[in-house]
Amino acid sequence: MKMSEIAELAGVSIATVSRAFRSPEKVRPEVRERILRICEKHNYIYNAAAGDLSRQRTNILGVLVPTANKSVFGDTVMAIQEKAQELNFSTITGNTLYDKSIEEKLLLQFQERRVAGTILTGFTIGGEEFIRQLMRQKIACVVIWEKLDAPDINYVGFDNYKAAYGATDHLISLGHKRIGLIVGPHEKVGRVKKRFEGYKRALEDHGLTFDPSIVVSTEPDLLEGRQAMQQLLSAPQPPTAVFAASDRLAIGGLATIKERGLRVPRDISVVGFDDVEFAAYCDPPLTTVRVPAKEMGSLAVKVLHDAIVNGNEKVKQYCLDTDLIIRGSTAEPRKSSFGQ
Amino acid sequence: MKMSEIAELAGVSIATVSRAFRSPEKVRPEVRERILRICEKHNYIYNAAAGDLSRQRTNILGVLVPTANKSVFGDTVMAIQEKAQELNFSTITGNTLYDKSIEEKLLLQFQERRVAGTILTGFTIGGEEFIRQLMRQKIACVVIWEKLDAPDINYVGFDNYKAAYGATDHLISLGHKRIGLIVGPHEKVGRVKKRFEGYKRALEDHGLTFDPSIVVSTEPDLLEGRQAMQQLLSAPQPPTAVFAASDRLAIGGLATIKERGLRVPRDISVVGFDDVEFAAYCDPPLTTVRVPAKEMGSLAVKVLHDAIVNGNEKVKQYCLDTDLIIRGSTAEPRKSSFGQ
DNA sequence: TTGTATGCGTTATCAA
DNA sequence: TTGATAACGCATACAA
Numbered sequence: 090m091k092m093s094e095i096a097e098l099a100g101v102s103i104a105t106v107s108r109a110f111r112s113p114e115k116v117r118p119e120v121r122e123r124i125l126r127i128c129e130k131h132n133y134i135y136n137a138a139a140g141d142l143s144r145q146r147t148n149i150l151g152v153l154v155p156t157a158n159k160s161v162f163g164d165t166v167m168a169i170q171e172k173a174q175e176l177n178f179s180t181i182t183g184n185t186l187y188d189k190s191i192e193e194k195l196l197l198q199f200q201e202r203r204v205a206g207t208i209l210t211g212f213t214i215g216g217e218e219f220i221r222q223l224m225r226q227k228i229a230c231v232v233i234w235e236k237l238d239a240p241d242i243n244y245v246g247f248d249n250y251k252a253a254y255g256a257t258d259h260l261i262s263l264g265h266k267r268i269g270l271i272v273g274p275h276e277k278v279g280r281v282k283k284r285f286e287g288y289k290r291a292l293e294d295h296g297l298t299f300d301p302s303i304v305v306s307t308e309p310d311l312l313e314g315r316q317a318m319q320q321l322l323s324a325p326q327p328p329t330a331v332f333a334a335s336d337r338l339a340i341g342g343l344a345t346i347k348e349r350g351l352r353v354p355r356d357i358s359v360v361g362f363d364d365v366e367f368a369a370y371c372d373p374p375l376t377t378v379r380v381p382a383k384e385m386g387s388l389a390v391k392v393l394h395d396a397i398v399n400g401n402e403k404v405k406q407y408c409l410d411t412d413l414i415i416r417g418s419t420a421e422p423r424k425s426s427f428g429q
Numbered sequence: 430m431k432m433s434e435i436a437e438l439a440g441v442s443i444a445t446v447s448r449a450f451r452s453p454e455k456v457r458p459e460v461r462e463r464i465l466r467i468c469e470k471h472n473y474i475y476n477a478a479a480g481d482l483s484r485q486r487t488n489i490l491g492v493l494v495p496t497a498n499k500s501v502f503g504d505t506v507m508a509i510q511e512k513a514q515e516l517n518f519s520t521i522t523g524n525t526l527y528d529k530s531i532e533e534k535l536l537l538q539f540q541e542r543r544v545a546g547t548i549l550t551g552f553t554i555g556g557e558e559f560i561r562q563l564m565r566q567k568i569a570c571v572v573i574w575e576k577l578d579a580p581d582i583n584y585v586g587f588d589n590y591k592a593a594y595g596a597t598d599h600l601i602s603l604g605h606k607r608i609g610l611i612v613g614p615h616e617k618v619g620r621v622k623k624r625f626e627g628y629k630r631a632l633e634d635h636g637l638t639f640d641p642s643i644v645v646s647t648e649p650d651l652l653e654g655r656q657a658m659q660q661l662l663s664a665p666q667p668p669t670a671v672f673a674a675s676d677r678l679a680i681g682g683l684a685t686i687k688e689r690g691l692r693v694p695r696d697i698s699v700v701g702f703d704d705v706e707f708a709a710y711c712d713p714p715l716t717t718v719r720v721p722a723k724e725m726g727s728l729a730v731k732v733l734h735d736a737i738v739n740g741n742e743k744v745k746q747y748c749l750d751t752d753l754i755i756r757g758s759t760a761e762p763r764k765s766s767f768g769q
Numbered sequence: 770t771t772g773t774a775t776g777c778g779t780t781a782t783c784a785a
Numbered sequence: 786t787t788g789a790t791a792a793c794g795c796a797t798a799c800a801a
Contacts, residue, residue: 108780
């Protein structure tokens with residue numbers, strides 16, 4: 090069933106049928122009614138691809154995310170889909186697994202589908218030029234989960250540097266002098282690098298020395314967090330507190346601490362990053378940095394929508410707030426640490 | 430840049446260019462080379478929508494999931510996307526939030542995009558007829574996370590009934606006589622209903638009476654699990670073990686138990702369902718039912734691919750295995766329960 | 770192996 | 786307010 094058949098049944102031209110959908114005000118109400126009834130009756134379903142082709146524009150959004158199931162990316166992806174649906178956009182989502190070649194394949198797929206816009210979760214370091222290339226193809230872009238320095242690229246993110254600084258600062262202000270770090274792949278991922286730098290800077294600002302022997306960089310996952318914590322606890326001079334730059338890492342670390350018969354926060358403090366839902370249900374509940382996962386998703390869609398539908402050319406850059414959620418996993422270091 | 434321009438530059442017809450992509454064997458190697466080089470040089474990007482329109486067939490898959498960020502659905506969705514990408518399919522994913530009207534909107538969107546196939550995560554009870562309707566529109570369908578009775582509908586699921594039976598049976602065989610249940614919305618969701626029935630039947634088979642006063646049905650989430658457990662513990666005769674038909678529910682419940690100063694599994698045993706990654710990191714590690722989340726996703730895509738690309742008409746029904754993962758949250762009931 | 774010509778289901782321009 | 790018709794970018798049947 091296509092428009093021309095509906096047109097015939099309704100005794101009008103195909104153009105009128107099209108208008109009945111896209112600009113109802115331009116067609117006489119009775120005619121419109123008749124058309125819609127016939128569509129209903131014969132179960133007509135609009136062909137979006139044909140329409141897109143003719144209109145030279147789709148309402149598909151491409152979404153690139155490292156892993157939709159990990160961390161709180163899932164919340165972001167879901168918020169994107171909800172908002173997109175609300176604004177009558179379809180989304181096609183791809184998981185890059187932090188892999189450059191997959192990312193490229195996905196992006197090509199997006200281009201072939203002529204997506205109207207793309208949402209990039211962070212980007213590979215040095216990827217600005219790549220994004221500009223997309224923009225030149227008239228594809229609206231917005232980077233999320235990151236705050237960029239580039240003045241010409243949309244983003245809806247938060248300050249990873251500042252958030253990490255704050256988390257570390259929290260530990261310092263509790264009196265910790267020896268603070269370990271478990272962090273993701275900071276060589277590859279911009280936002281992770283920023284967290285690393287925030288940690289380091291907080292240390293330096295308070296006259297604490299940065300000690301690479303209590304810093305572990307690994308994949309941001311539970312098992313890896315577990316192993317990383319083993320490494321930290323086995324250091325010649327183990328830390329009294331650890332900042333894990335992702336909750337998965339932190340929760341994995343908690344397991345190791347428990348295995349060793351140590352207690353949190355009595356023997357060691359731990360702060361995470363993300364505030365995944367389970368963080369509040371850990372034992373003890375995890376002190377962590379809450380990130381505006383859902384907000385970023387829906388706001389990013391709004392930015393794209395505004396650029397695509399309203400043709401708004403202005404660069405939009407939103408740096409949202411994060412919150413340090415203090416729960417039970419952080420406390421002052423044991424007095425014994427100081428020689429009791 | 431479109432095919433006709435490439436054709437001109439290459440000094441061949443547009444048909445040849447098209448063939449260079451879709452049936453390379455039908456074009457002389459040198460010509461093909463030349464065409465590809467020119468495409469490369471001028472940065473030609475294939476227009477999938479135009480191709481789809483002409484070919485009267487897309488390679489888009491529609492994926493319907495209750496919530497992509499909850500439970501282990503995220504694993505399934507991601508597996509779907511990976512497999513789809515591997516087979517050169519795009520996926521468009523929608524979250525229904527268990528809402529009938531959203532589901533319908535999403536499905537309409539899928540139809541408008543002329544998806545070649547859809548993956549439905551379970552379905553609303555009585556939705557068989559609806560699926561058949563999609564099938565009549567030549568849309569390949571496969572239901573996941575569920576085992577269906579209908580002989581004509583593809584599915585890649587597991588036996589929710591049996592899995593729940595097994596979990597309950599585990600508790601019974603440990604010696605528990607009074608076993609509570611926390612379960613999702615079993616009136617709405619087929620697979621949840623099956624779990625409910627599995628629990629009930631296990632009780633009956635062992636001569637234990639089903640007591641509605643220690644059964645709570647609620648949204649399958651952490652907070653709800655917490656509240657449900659409060660309700661169970663406040664019952665006139667509280668259970669010595671609880672089967673929570675989702676890990677989120679179980680983990681929420683664990684928090685309540687801890688708050689009350691009780692200990693797991695000494696005072697009460699808990700078994701969950703899903704085996705989310707955090708289950709192994711709970712305190713104590715959660716005994717739970719592992720579900721083949723990723724396998725279902727990739728296998729479902731394969732089924733669709735086979736039906737779409739190879740035109741395989743045979744109904745495919747896969748019932749995958751689940752495993753009861755026994756960890757630290759279940760044990761024999763305290764002797765005192767029996768009157769010590 | 771290559772080219773010609775037609776069709777895919779819409780939208781949009783221009784007249785009526 | 787409506788209709789006729791030319792795009793839109795590609796695939797394919799058929800002819801060469």
